[in-house]
Amino acid sequence: MKLYFSILSIWFLAFAAQADTQYQRQKHYNLKGGLALQGYDPVSYFSGKPKKGDTTHIYSKSGVTYHFSSAENLREFKSNPTKYEPAYGGWCAYAFAVKAGKVRVNPKSYKIIKGRIYLFYKSVLWGDTLKSWNSESEESQLKIAQSEWRKLVS
Numbered sequence: 001m002k003l004y005f006s007i008l009s010i011w012f013l014a015f016a017a018q019a020d021t022q023y024q025r026q027k028h029y030n031l032k033g034g035l036a037l038q039g040y041d042p043v044s045y046f047s048g049k050p051k052k053g054d055t056t057h058i059y060s061k062s063g064v065t066y067h068f069s070s071a072e073n074l075r076e077f078k079s080n081p082t083k084y085e086p087a088y089g090g091w092c093a094y095a096f097a098v099k100a101g102k103v104r105v106n107p108k109s110y111k112i113i114k115g116r117i118y119l120f121y122k123s124v125l126w127g128d129t130l131k132s133w134n135s136e137s138e139e140s141q142l143k144i145a146q147s148e149w150r151k152l153v154s
Helices: 002-028 045-049 069-080 093-097 127-134 138-153
Strands: 054-061 065-068 106-113 116-120
Touching: 002 138, 054 069, 065 069, 069 093, 069 106, 093 116, 093 127, 093 138, 106 127, 116 127, 127 138
Parallel strands: none
Antiparallel strands: 054 065, 106 116
16 A cells, blocks of 8 residues: 555656646747747758748647657657757747847747757847847857746746
8 A cells, every 4th residue: 555655646746747847838938829939840940941840740748839840850859859949948049148038039040059949039120139149259148048048947
């Protein structure tokens, strides 16, 4: 009986941790209707040409849903989701670097840095934060942005 309650307790704690992780991700990720990257395929960014995913190839990871342009990209994502998920929950990296917090992005404005996708705000009216990012020290911006992201999600 003691073993049964121990197993039940472990299951409950694991379930509670998963629910908390899912809640945190949904709260802090840049999502519209639970969909990340505005429907773009995260694996496609690494080919140098982001593509819209489709509803044929869908995968949800801890409450965050991704669309993929092919079954191959879906398999690749499943093999290493951490590699393909965007930094800072898909919010503008430059905004975190200047301590502005969550700022929406243009999913076609991105940069792969140290094997991760970083997204940036871009509009005709307010400019291109990727240009601002590229004009400053990337290492110091990454350090500040990471610190700001940690503050937000902790």
